[in-house]
Amino acid sequence: MPADPLSRRTILKSLSICAVAGSVLRVIPLQAAEYAHHIIETEKADSKSAGYAPKFFDAHQYKTLQALCETILPADADSGGAIEGGAPEFIDLLTSENAEYQAKLAGGLKWLDSTCTARHGNAYLDCTQQQQNEILDLIAYRKSAVQDESLSEAVEFFSFLRNFTADGFFTSKIGIKYLGYVGNTYLVAFPGCPRVPEL
Amino acid sequence: MLQLNPPKKVYDVCIIGSGAGGGTAAKVLTEGGLNVVMLEAGPRLDPDKDFKEHVWPFQLPHRGVGVGGRQQGIGNEFMAPNGFWEIEGEPYTTAPGSSFRWFRSRIEGGRTNHWGRIALRFGPADFRAHSTDGMGDDWPITYEELQPYYDKVESYIGVFGSKENIVNAPDGVFMPPPKPRCTEILVKKACDRLNITCIPSRLAILTKPLNDRDPCHYCAQCGRGCKSASNFSSSQVMIPPAMATGRLTMIANAMAREIVLGEGGKVEAVSYIDKNTRDEQRVYAKAVVVAASACESARLLLNSRSASFPNGLANASGVVGRNLTDSVGSDLAGYFPQLEKMPAHNHDGVGGMHMYMPWWRFGQKNEFLRGYHIEFGGGRDMPGVGGFEYVCQEHEGYGISLKQKCRSTYGTFIGFSGRGEMIPNENCYCELDPDVKDKWGIPVLRFHWQWSDNELKMAADMQRTFRSIIETAGGTVIAGTRRHPQKSAAGASNALEQPSARISVGGAIIHELGTIRMGTDPKTSALNSNCQAHDVRNLFVADAAPFVTNPDKNPTLTIMALSWRTSEYLLNQAKKGEL
Numbered sequence: 001m002p003a004d005p006l007s008r009r010t011i012l013k014s015l016s017i018c019a020v021a022g023s024v025l026r027v028i029p030l031q032a033a034e035y036a037h038h039i040i041e042t043e044k045a046d047s048k049s050a051g052y053a054p055k056f057f058d059a060h061q062y063k064t065l066q067a068l069c070e071t072i073l074p075a076d077a078d079s080g081g082a083i084e085g086g087a088p089e090f091i092d093l094l095t096s097e098n099a100e101y102q103a104k105l106a107g108g109l110k111w112l113d114s115t116c117t118a119r120h121g122n123a124y125l126d127c128t129q130q131q132q133n134e135i136l137d138l139i140a141y142r143k144s145a146v147q148d149e150s151l152s153e154a155v156e157f158f159s160f161l162r163n164f165t166a167d168g169f170f171t172s173k174i175g176i177k178y179l180g181y182v183g184n185t186y187l188v189a190f191p192g193c194p195r196v197p198e199l
Numbered sequence: 200m201l202q203l204n205p206p207k208k209v210y211d212v213c214i215i216g217s218g219a220g221g222g223t224a225a226k227v228l229t230e231g232g233l234n235v236v237m238l239e240a241g242p243r244l245d246p247d248k249d250f251k252e253h254v255w256p257f258q259l260p261h262r263g264v265g266v267g268g269r270q271q272g273i274g275n276e277f278m279a280p281n282g283f284w285e286i287e288g289e290p291y292t293t294a295p296g297s298s299f300r301w302f303r304s305r306i307e308g309g310r311t312n313h314w315g316r317i318a319l320r321f322g323p324a325d326f327r328a329h330s331t332d333g334m335g336d337d338w339p340i341t342y343e344e345l346q347p348y349y350d351k352v353e354s355y356i357g358v359f360g361s362k363e364n365i366v367n368a369p370d371g372v373f374m375p376p377p378k379p380r381c382t383e384i385l386v387k388k389a390c391d392r393l394n395i396t397c398i399p400s401r402l403a404i405l406t407k408p409l410n411d412r413d414p415c416h417y418c419a420q421c422g423r424g425c426k427s428a429s430n431f432s433s434s435q436v437m438i439p440p441a442m443a444t445g446r447l448t449m450i451a452n453a454m455a456r457e458i459v460l461g462e463g464g465k466v467e468a469v470s471y472i473d474k475n476t477r478d479e480q481r482v483y484a485k486a487v488v489v490a491a492s493a494c495e496s497a498r499l500l501l502n503s504r505s506a507s508f509p510n511g512l513a514n515a516s517g518v519v520g521r522n523l524t525d526s527v528g529s530d531l532a533g534y535f536p537q538l539e540k541m542p543a544h545n546h547d548g549v550g551g552m553h554m555y556m557p558w559w560r561f562g563q564k565n566e567f568l569r570g571y572h573i574e575f576g577g578g579r580d581m582p583g584v585g586g587f588e589y590v591c592q593e594h595e596g597y598g599i600s601l602k603q604k605c606r607s608t609y610g611t612f613i614g615f616s617g618r619g620e621m622i623p624n625e626n627c628y629c630e631l632d633p634d635v636k637d638k639w640g641i642p643v644l645r646f647h648w649q650w651s652d653n654e655l656k657m658a659a660d661m662q663r664t665f666r667s668i669i670e671t672a673g674g675t676v677i678a679g680t681r682r683h684p685q686k687s688a689a690g691a692s693n694a695l696e697q698p699s700a701r702i703s704v705g706g707a708i709i710h711e712l713g714t715i716r717m718g719t720d721p722k723t724s725a726l727n728s729n730c731q732a733h734d735v736r737n738l739f740v741a742d743a744a745p746f747v748t749n750p751d752k753n754p755t756l757t758i759m760a761l762s763w764r765t766s767e768y769l770l771n772q773a774k775k776g777e778l
Contacts, residue, residue: 071597071598072598073597073601073602073605074599074602076599086257090260090261090262093260093261094261094264094267094268097266097267097268098267098268098269101268136597140595140596140597141595141596142595159591159592159595162591162597162601163587163588163591163592166587166590166591167262167584167586167587168262170582170586170587170605170609171257171262171263171582171583171584172256172257173255173257175582176255176256176257176582178606179582179605179606179609179610180543180579180606180609181543181579181580181581181582181609182544182545183418183419183545183546183547183579183580183581184253184255184418184420184547184581185418185545186416186418187416187417187418187545187547188416189417190377190378190417190547190548190549191378191544191545192378192379192380193378193380193381193384193544194541194542194544195381195540195541195542196381196384197381197384197385197535197537197538197540198537198673199385199388199389199392199537199671199672199673
């Protein structure tokens with residue numbers, strides 16, 4: 001909890017009193033709403049916890065999931081990657097609540113490890129970088145499933161995880177910044193289009 | 200027994216429902232001096248607690264899509280409390296062979312808490328449908344009769360738009376519209392080339408201060424509810440002034456079960472279930488205004504049976520539940536590569552489109568009767584779950600190049616939605632299901648639905664139009680929607696040959712109406728030209744149930760104009776002692 005005596009509750013309480021006293025409409029004055037919003041944001045940032053205990057995946061699965069997420073959307077010069085964006089936590093949380101996701105992801109991770117073990121004698125995480133890339137290159141493209149139908153489930157698994165990772169990363173603070181979304185704020189006037197697009 | 204009770208309180212009016220119609224009636228009637236009791240089937244609304252304005256996806260553990268990722272679209276975690284497609288314990292049924300979806304909002308303000316704020320007047324021809332093309336029926340009132348009420352509503356709620364003098368899309372009392380977004384400029388250029396009218400949209404969002412309400416701050420989040428009430432909702436703009444008169448009593452969590460007929464062929468009370476105690480209660484009033492939403496209002500009348508009205512209250516004609524329509528809906532999205540070059544900029548704007556295409560072929564010979572308008576949106580919206588499926592499928596692989604491709608294609612999708620007029624047909628109606636009751640013991644509705652050929656042709660025409668706009672603007676047609684773009688598997692051209700695959704499910708556009716229609720002939724209508732029951736003179740309907748046609752213009756503005764007119768009539772009748 002912030003030590004600031006001007007807590008969110010106090011602000012919101014005074015706001016609703018203002019609204020009742022000042023107007024018959026149920027309105028919070030704009031400036032006050034904006035101020036309250038920033039306080040809430042700061043509070044949320046403060047309360048963010050460091051550790052995460054997976055809800056669905058076991059420790060090994062979760063490590064593998066993290067590695068795959070980071071490989072799908074890695075850190076680069078412009079931003080952190082999928083792990084920093086919280087994609088594995090997001091995927092674990094939703095998967096813990098959705099049987100369909102559980103079947104897809106647990107099944108896919110199992111296939112990955114058993115295929116790696118059969119080929120290289122090691123689970124995915126213990127394979128060399130080259131071995132890992134080799135197997136991912138096999139399942140990261142639809143054409144593999146066309147060439148070898150037995151790969152279709154693995155291809156579908158990777159496609160699902162790729163999309164899930166993108167959802168998680170690009171709705172994170174760093175992902176949104178990376179994309180260049182600059183809205184969700186308070187403007188006095190809408191500025192319009194900075195450069196008119198051509199047909 | 201009765202004489203042992205204290206004298207019962209009799210209100211002047213009981214309004215059932217607090218949405219667009221009920222809220223308007225409450226304001227007009229209480230400000231006119233009447234004592235009003237309002238029954239709302241859901242809880243009171245607290246914008247401060249209930250609205251998720253300005254929340255980022257990363258501030259919610261589920262990033263907005265809810266437990267198990269199951270809350271997407273209109274029911275996502277960001278939206279203002281707005282109701283559901285399915286309510287536990289309160290089912291509805293569909294007849295074999297019929298598909299129908301019914302979105303019900305049980306909360307103060309009803310569906311106005313989340314609606315698209317699209318505020319379009321119906322045009323003169325919309326009130327004279329039969330006279331114009333021989334199909335359907337004319338309204339018992341004209342555009343000119345409703346026009347002063349459109350003026351009143353727009354002046355009070357605030358609507359932006361522009362004077363355009365377009366045939367059958369009347370101008371209103373407008374605030375200035377916001378500047379167009381990049382995506383809208385691009386689409387307008389294509390429309391100009393195709394001779395499709397593309398003009399500033401008309402939304403109930405303030406671009407200037409009005410009655411203590413601040414203007415829009417351009418965060419694009421109207422659907423989440425607006426704490427500064429810069430857009431219109433009944434809960435923030437209609438109910439508070441009614442409350443301020445001291446003459447409005449709101450009973451929340453009250454599920455109306457039956458309107459009770461009293462002496463002399465007049466209604467005298469409304470019986471409702473108190474959802475907290477499950478007890479049945481009664482409120483007495485000299486007049487009743489039903490505004491529970493078209494189908495819910497029809498259900499209430501059908502459930503109010505008596506010796507005088509064995510088929511339901513005010514239903515001697517048998518039309519209650521009949522003539523059910525929804526808008527014809529069809530969607531298509533495109534990818535526009537030239538938008539990849541746009542610099543990062545604030546694209547939010549108001550919570551809805553800044554431009555739209557009103558029906559531009561009015562009076563021409565088309566393959567179908569009536570018309571549609573086009574809504575569109577997309578571009579650099581706040582990123583959300585589901586927004587990256589197309590690029591992931593298109594790029595495949597993994598790594599930095601995938602990440603960069605997601606960035607370069609972000610904001611390059613635009614979705615188009617057609618909203619067209621459905622002509623009432625005898626296969627579309629709702630009735631009481633003889634076997635199913637809800638958890639309050641109230642018989643539920645059973646829906647019958649069948650699009651006619653006219654709507655299927657219209658949806659096919661929408662698809663052709665969307666495709667020509669997308670291609671003229673330099674884009675490529677894709678599958679899915681703009682918030683959930685997907686790579687086309689079957690190819691969209693295939694869908695053109697099967698318009699049924701491209702038309703919305705009945706009810707899905709949430710413009711269902713017509714089920715307690717007004718008219719001059721008591722044999723073919725339930726209400727007269729003042730939305731007063733032909734058979735019961737102190738019973739009124741003030742939602743979209745009285746509508747005779749369902750033109751391509753979204754119904755909410757007309758619900759409010761008609762409710763305002765009905766309420767003024769009721770007020771005059773009350774003052775004359777006619778009730």
